[in-house]
Amino acid sequence: MRSRTPLPLWILAAIGVAFVSLPLLALLIRAPWSDLGTAFTGAGAGTALRLSIVVSLAATVLSMVLGVPLAWVLARSTMPGRSVLRAIVVLPIVMPPVVGGLGLLAALGRGGVVGRWLHETAGIQLTFTIWGAIVATTFVSMPLVVLATESGLRSIDRRYEGAAAALGAGPRYAIRRVVLPMLGPSLAAGAVLAWARALGEFGATITFAGNLAGRTQTLPLAVYEARLTDPGGAIFLSLILIAMSIGVLVAMRDRITQGH
Amino acid sequence: MRVFLAMVVVLPLLAACGGTSATTDETSELTVFAASSLTDVFTERIGPAFEAEHDGVRVVFNLGASDSLAAQIRSEGTADVFASASGTWMDAVADDPGITGRADFAQNRLVIVTPPGNPAGIAAIEDLSEPGVQLVLAAEGVPVGDYAREALANAGTLDGTLANVVSNEEDNASVLAKIAAGEADAGIVYESDVSAAAGSDVNAVEIGDDVNVIATYPIAVVSGAPSTELAAVFVAYVTGPDGQAALASYGFDPAT
Amino acid sequence: MGLHTDLVARRGDFEIAVTLDVADGETLALLGPNGAGKSTVVDALIGTLALAHGTIELGGERIDMLSPERRAIGVCFQDDLLFPRLSALENVAFGLRARKVAKAAARARAAGLLERLAPGVDARAAPAALSGGERQRVALARSLANEPRLLLLDEPFANVDVSARPGLRALVREVARAFGGPTVLIAHDPVDALTLADRVALLEGGRVTQTGRPDEIRAAPRSAYAADLVGVNLFVGELEPLDDGAAALRTAGGDITVSPDEPVGRGSRAVATLKPIDVSLHAGEPEGSARNVFRGTIAEIAVDGERARVRVDARPPLTAEVTSGSAARMALRVGDEVWASFKAVEVSLQIEDDPDRTPAAGTLGR
Numbered sequence: 001m002r003s004r005t006p007l008p009l010w011i012l013a014a015i016g017v018a019f020v021s022l023p024l025l026a027l028l029i030r031a032p033w034s035d036l037g038t039a040f041t042g043a044g045a046g047t048a049l050r051l052s053i054v055v056s057l058a059a060t061v062l063s064m065v066l067g068v069p070l071a072w073v074l075a076r077s078t079m080p081g082r083s084v085l086r087a088i089v090v091l092p093i094v095m096p097p098v099v100g101g102l103g104l105l106a107a108l109g110r111g112g113v114v115g116r117w118l119h120e121t122a123g124i125q126l127t128f129t130i131w132g133a134i135v136a137t138t139f140v141s142m143p144l145v146v147l148a149t150e151s152g153l154r155s156i157d158r159r160y161e162g163a164a165a166a167l168g169a170g171p172r173y174a175i176r177r178v179v180l181p182m183l184g185p186s187l188a189a190g191a192v193l194a195w196a197r198a199l200g201e202f203g204a205t206i207t208f209a210g211n212l213a214g215r216t217q218t219l220p221l222a223v224y225e226a227r228l229t230d231p232g233g234a235i236f237l238s239l240i241l242i243a244m245s246i247g248v249l250v251a252m253r254d255r256i257t258q259g260h
Numbered sequence: 261m262r263v264f265l266a267m268v269v270v271l272p273l274l275a276a277c278g279g280t281s282a283t284t285d286e287t288s289e290l291t292v293f294a295a296s297s298l299t300d301v302f303t304e305r306i307g308p309a310f311e312a313e314h315d316g317v318r319v320v321f322n323l324g325a326s327d328s329l330a331a332q333i334r335s336e337g338t339a340d341v342f343a344s345a346s347g348t349w350m351d352a353v354a355d356d357p358g359i360t361g362r363a364d365f366a367q368n369r370l371v372i373v374t375p376p377g378n379p380a381g382i383a384a385i386e387d388l389s390e391p392g393v394q395l396v397l398a399a400e401g402v403p404v405g406d407y408a409r410e411a412l413a414n415a416g417t418l419d420g421t422l423a424n425v426v427s428n429e430e431d432n433a434s435v436l437a438k439i440a441a442g443e444a445d446a447g448i449v450y451e452s453d454v455s456a457a458a459g460s461d462v463n464a465v466e467i468g469d470d471v472n473v474i475a476t477y478p479i480a481v482v483s484g485a486p487s488t489e490l491a492a493v494f495v496a497y498v499t500g501p502d503g504q505a506a507l508a509s510y511g512f513d514p515a516t
Numbered sequence: 517m518g519l520h521t522d523l524v525a526r527r528g529d530f531e532i533a534v535t536l537d538v539a540d541g542e543t544l545a546l547l548g549p550n551g552a553g554k555s556t557v558v559d560a561l562i563g564t565l566a567l568a569h570g571t572i573e574l575g576g577e578r579i580d581m582l583s584p585e586r587r588a589i590g591v592c593f594q595d596d597l598l599f600p601r602l603s604a605l606e607n608v609a610f611g612l613r614a615r616k617v618a619k620a621a622a623r624a625r626a627a628g629l630l631e632r633l634a635p636g637v638d639a640r641a642a643p644a645a646l647s648g649g650e651r652q653r654v655a656l657a658r659s660l661a662n663e664p665r666l667l668l669l670d671e672p673f674a675n676v677d678v679s680a681r682p683g684l685r686a687l688v689r690e691v692a693r694a695f696g697g698p699t700v701l702i703a704h705d706p707v708d709a710l711t712l713a714d715r716v717a718l719l720e721g722g723r724v725t726q727t728g729r730p731d732e733i734r735a736a737p738r739s740a741y742a743a744d745l746v747g748v749n750l751f752v753g754e755l756e757p758l759d760d761g762a763a764a765l766r767t768a769g770g771d772i773t774v775s776p777d778e779p780v781g782r783g784s785r786a787v788a789t790l791k792p793i794d795v796s797l798h799a800g801e802p803e804g805s806a807r808n809v810f811r812g813t814i815a816e817i818a819v820d821g822e823r824a825r826v827r828v829d830a831r832p833p834l835t836a837e838v839t840s841g842s843a844a845r846m847a848l849r850v851g852d853e854v855w856a857s858f859k860a861v862e863v864s865l866q867i868e869d870d871p872d873r874t875p876a877a878g879t880l881g882r
Contacts, residue, residue, distance in 0.1 A: 111375070111442025127443045128394065128426035162564040163597040165584035168662050169614035177610065181601030210427025210438070211399065217428075225428070227331075229401045 027239055032232040045237055047214050048222035052241075055130065055205075055218055056198035059137035063194045066138075067145030068187065074146065075153035086150075090143040100139050101207025108135065109208070132209035133216045137201045141194035148193060152186020153179075192252040196245050290490050291338060293322045293329040295345035295477065296431045297368065297404065297450045301510035302343070309506070310497055317490065325402045325431040333357070333482060340491040343479040343498070345450075346403035350478040358483035361492055364515035365499045366477040366507045368450040370404075370411050372465040373439045380445035385411065385467050389420030394444040396435050399428035404435075407473040408448035414471035436462065450475065455511025476515060518542070519666055519698040523570035523580070525560040531568070532556045532722035538698035538715075545701045545709035547745060548719030554702045555594070557719070558670050561700070563587055575665045575697070585614070590664030594671040594702075596655040598643035604630060604654045605639035611662040629657040633687065649680030656691060667692065667699040673708055682787070682866040688712060706745040707866075711752060711787050718742050740820060747825055747835050749790035755780045755867065762807070762860055770831030773807040775860040776867070785868040792825060792837035794862040798855040799846060806857040810834065814852050817843065824848075828856050 073079075074086050092100050108115040108126050118124040126132040156179065164174035180187070202220040209216040211225065219241045226234040294302050299321075307319045322329065322339070330349040333339045337357055344350040345368070353359055374382050380393050388395055398405030405428070412418040426444055429435045435447040439462050446465075454464040479498055481491040497503050504514055518539040525532050532553040538544040548554050559565035561572065563584035572580040579587045598607050608626035613619065630639050634653035643651055652672050659667065672688060673681050689712055692699045703709045709716050710730045717727040718741065726738045737743035753767030757780055765774050765788055774788055796802070802809060812830025819825075824843040826836045834856045838846075848854070 105441050105443065109441055109443045127438075128396075157597075159593070159597055160599065162559070162562065162584070163591065163593055164599070164610070164614075165564065166562040166587070166589055166591045167611035167614065167658065168585045168588075169610065170585050173614045177602070177613075178599050181599075184601070206430070210396065210443075211429065212425065212427050215426075224430070225399055225401075229327075 024242060027235050027242070031235045031239060035232055036236070044213050044217075044222060045233070045240065048217055048219045048237065049240060051130070051133075051214065051217065052199060052219040055133045055137055056195055056201075058134045059141050059198040059201075060191055060195040062134065062138045063142040063145045063198075064187070064191055067142045067190065067194075068149050070142075071146045071149035071153060075150045086146075089146055092140045093143045093147075097140055097201065097203030097205075098207050101136060101204040104136055104139060104204065104208040127208060128210045128212065128216060130209075130215055133205050133218060136204040136208040137198045137218075140201055140204055141198045144193040144197055145190035148186050148190030149183065152183050152189075155186075156182050188252065192248065196249060199241065199245055287316050287318055288487055288490060289318045289320055290340050290487055290494055291320050291322065291485075292341040292343065292494065293324075293333060293339040293482075294341075294343040295326045295329070295403070296323050296433050297345055297452055298343055298477070299323045299433070301452070301506055301512070305506040305510070306498060306503055309502060310494060313497075314490075314493070319494070325398075327401050327403070337482070337484060339482045340485040340487050341479065341494050342482050343477060344403075345475055345477055346406070347476060347478055348406075349403070350480060353482065354480070359480035360483060360488070361495050362478055362480040363495065363499050364476050365479045365503070366512040367515055368452050368475045368477065368512055369472055370407055370448055370467050370475070371451045371454055372446055372467060373436065373449055373454060373462040374446045374465060375439055375442040375444075376461060376463055378463050378465070379442075382446050382465050384465070385415045385471060386417050388412070388424060388446055389417040391424075393424045393446060394426045395421065395424045396427045396429055396438045396444045396447045397425055398432055398435055398449075399430060402431055403475060404432045404448070404450060407475050411448070411467060411471050411473045414473070450511075452511035455509075474513075477512075517576055518574075519700065520573040521561070521571070523560055523572055524568045525556060525565050525570075526568050527556050527559075527565060530556065530722060532560065533570075534560075534719070534722075534724055536700070536717060536724070536727075538700060540697050541695075542715065543692045543699040543701060543713045545703050545713030545716045546719055547703050547706060547709040547716055549704060549741065552719040553722040554704070554719060555670070556722070558591075558668065558702060561666075561668060562589055562591055588662065588665045590659035590662060590667045592652070592655045592659040592667075592669045592672050595675045596643070596648075596651045598651055598655055598658070600643055603640045603642060604634070604637055604646065607643065607654055608658045608661050610658065615662065626657070626661055629661055630654065633657040633660075633691070647680065648676045649684050652676050652684055653687065656687065660691065660695070665697050667695050667697065668702070669699065670702045671704065672701075673703075673705065682868045685712065685787075685866070686785075686868040706748055707750065707787060707789055709745075710750055718745070743818065743820070743825060747792050747837070749792065749795070749835055751788040751790070751832060751863075753786065755784045755786050756782055765863075765865075767832055769833055770810075772832065772863065773860045774863045774865050776865055780867060787866045787868060788863045790834075790858060790863050792835045795834055795836035795856055795858045797826060797828075797836050797838060797846065797848070798857065801855055802857050804857075805859070807860045808863075809855060809857045811853065811855050814848060814850050814854055817848060817850060819843070826854075828854060830856060834858075 070089060074082060105112060107113050110116065110119045110125050110127055115126065126135055160178055161174050164178045169177065200220055202224065205216065205218060206221055211217050211221050219237055223234050223237045226237060302321055307321060311317055311319055326344045326346055326349040329342065330344065330352045333342060333353050334356055342350065342353055350362065372382055372385060374380065382388065397408050400406060400409070409418060412421050427438065429438065432449040432453055435449050436453055438444050439447045454462060479495050481488055481495055485491055519536065521534060521536045523534055530553065534557055536544065546554060546557060556565065560567060563582065567580050571578055599610065602610065605623060605626050608629055609622040612622035612625060627639060630637060633656050634650060637646060637650045637654060646654065656672065669688065673684060676684055685708065692712065701709065701713055715727060715729055716733055718725045720739065720741055726733060726742055733742055751765055751767045751772055753765050756764045756766060758764055762773055762775050763780050765772050765786055810830040812828040814826060815829045816827040817824055819840050822840055824838050824840045826838060826843070826848060828834045828836060836856055
């Protein structure tokens with residue numbers, strides 16, 4: 001059965017599409033295509049691109065390692081104050097990233113609450129290092145993993161775990177062989193969202209990790225720095241960023257929707 | 261649906277009315293784009309004093325790195341007055357869309373800042389090239405960043421010092437914030453940034469006159485601005501005795 | 517030996533207190549309506565619900581203190597609960613792998629079980645690709661893979677297509693017969709309980725209200741529920757096709773005429789049920805189209821409000837339900853001679869092992 005979509009919806013949807021796609025189109029139009037080669041090298045595109053890939057992938061892995069167990073606790077434990085905990089954990093999604101960066105500085109900076117101790121006892125410094133960029137990026141990416149995983153966990157019938165236990169599986173074996181495979185699509189969705197968010201992260205990174213080419217200057221930071229001195233290069237960097245994001249989002253969409 | 265559309269149209273109007281009352285006849289608004297090193301003196305002293313002297317005038321400041329401001333003026337052209345931290349970016353605005361009444365109104369010297377207690381023991385600009393010192397500078401293209409590199413070149417330690425740079429910040433305020441938080445060992449900002457009036461809690465180390473760079477601040481009325489007459493009055497106020505006194509108390513030197 | 521439970525468990529405000537004794541080799545059906553607490557009993561037995569107090573003893577050992585994975589109970593779950601991301605074979609091998617049996621050995625044993633219990637099912641198929649009956653067969657194989665000490669079958673027919681039930685029922689009977697330990701069958705359909713179990717325990721409101729052999733419960737139901745459940749006329753026997761498309765079902769208690777949907781083979785085993793309300797009583801020999809007419813004497817009249825349940829000693833014995841008004845009008849009394857009749861089409865027939873159609877049947881045990 002085909003349902004008819006009312007005309008006003010079509011019009012508003014068209015405006016919505018234009019609203020999102022017009023800036024992308026404008027970037028394509030304004031890009032100085034004749035200077036393609038020099039724009040790349042001039043804006044340090046290769047260095048920033050490499051760093052962005054490393055940082056975003058590392059942040060995605062870290063987000064999964066920390067976020068999935070966290071989602072598990074939120075979905076499965078019955079401890080009081082869970083809703084407050086959930087609110088705190090997903091706060092970075094709605095918080096301005098620069099606020100997150102300031103918070104990270106206050107906590108993990110060289111003079112921070114925990115960072116001072118790390119620096120003095122172990123000589124560990126996160127700010128101005130690639131690790132700082134990874135930490136800042138993870139801070140804003142992890143909540144997406146938590147949300148996706150938790151909703152996935154809630155949709156799994158808990159009797160499967162009971163069945164696994166009755167068949168002789170300990171909790172860890174049951175998680176590995178039964179729950180995680182069923183959770184697959186949710187984990188993939190969480191990872192992709194986290195990765196896409198990590199790729200575009202700017203505010204927390206520049207605030208916490210600083211801005212140094214080759215060490216903490218990811219693509220968004222390079223765009224920001226190049227936008228005045230080399231506007232053409234900035235547009236090319238932006239287009240690289242957009243192309244990567246679109247590529248992965250489109251490629252993963254089919255994977256995600258295929259599982260259930 | 262109708263309700264939503266109505267909200268889309270009405271809410272911004274409400275916000276505009278409640279916010280600036282820019283649309284009423286009695287008030288005229290003056291938009292001043294100023295380098296972020298001027299933040300304290302403009303917002304705390306010059307702006308309020310100017311408003312007090314001119315009834316019905318409201319001064320709105322847009323503060324940021326001079327390079328960003330120049331780019332905004334060139335693409336959007338919404339400024340009445342531009343106060344830049346360097347002649348370069350004033351030249352850019354003079355080029356497009358054009359300026360009138362340009363005058364240098366202040367000078368600023370560079371100073372090294374360190375966290376309280378000066379953990380790396382910085383005593384002179386040459387110390388910044390010592391191995392292990394973590395230095396933050398404003399990025400290239402930002403006036404204070406360019407001046408800092410010039411001073412380091414004057415001292416003959418540019419290459420060694422650049423190796424110690426851990427971050428290129430977007431403006432002097434970001435440099436100060438990193439130093440105040442103790443994240444790096446040293447930074448280079450304007451003397452006005454660490455004046456008593458600016459109230460910052462960092463430690464300042466002088467840079468010798470032989471290598472220091474004097475930043476000269478030009479101010480001008482932007483051509484094609486909505487209120488060029490009022491803008492000229494503001495420029496005159498800044499370059500006049502009251503403006504100069506305010507600038508002096510915030511650590512700026514008079515323009516020569 | 518066998519299974520002995522004397523347990524109390526709570527879920528929210530709901531409490532079950534269940535005492536069960538099942539001998540090795542015996543099948544006990546735990547029969548109850550929805551909400552009686554059957555799934556709570558299952559959870560308490562497998563250990564996903566802790567006991568409030570009491571004990572569970574299996575094979576002479578207390579298992580109620582053990583975590584679920586150490587209880588050695590083979591469970592075949594309601595709606596099968598096959599792990600959706602594992603193949604049929606991996607599902608069956610799951611318990612073995614969990615207990616560190618080498619992969620090759622586990623898969624070999626699982627493949628053997630699948631071949632016996634689910635012939636024709638692709639071992640590599642995902643559960644979603646199988647029919648309800650096939651899934652339940654795989655689930656049955658999975659419950660047996662670990663050589664459990666107790667077989668717990670939780671409504672194994674609930675989500676199986678009606679047409680697939682008879683074959684599955686026959687399989688469950690074979691499996692339970694071949695299994696050496698105690699078998700507990702959770703059921704809400706009395707036909708399952710009465711045809712598969714050696715004894716039946718009735719669960720109502722979290723309590724076992726009656727336990728006994730099916731014929732004992734039939735003879736003396738202690739509650740309205742028990743009467744309703746076991747009051748159904750049940751015939752188990754072999755079919756013999758008749759010339760006109762109908763068939764005779766020959767049972768130990770006497771023969772009836774049934775009306776199969778499709779031609780049946782001679783000697784097919786079948787279970788037939790007939791609701792008491794479909795049985796008519798007459799003072800004299802009735803005229804009309806009913807093919808099943810039997811003369812007998814009234815053995816018992818149980819009046820329950822508007823309804824009267826009348827047990828007639830005939831060949832075969834029958835239970836009829838009439839309104840208490842018509843029972844009074846006919847002046848029915850115990851010992852009176854009556855005629856009972858019902859139409860062949862009212863009999864619900866389930867053929868279990870048509871020798872012509874299910875060559876795989878009977879490969880287990882016997």
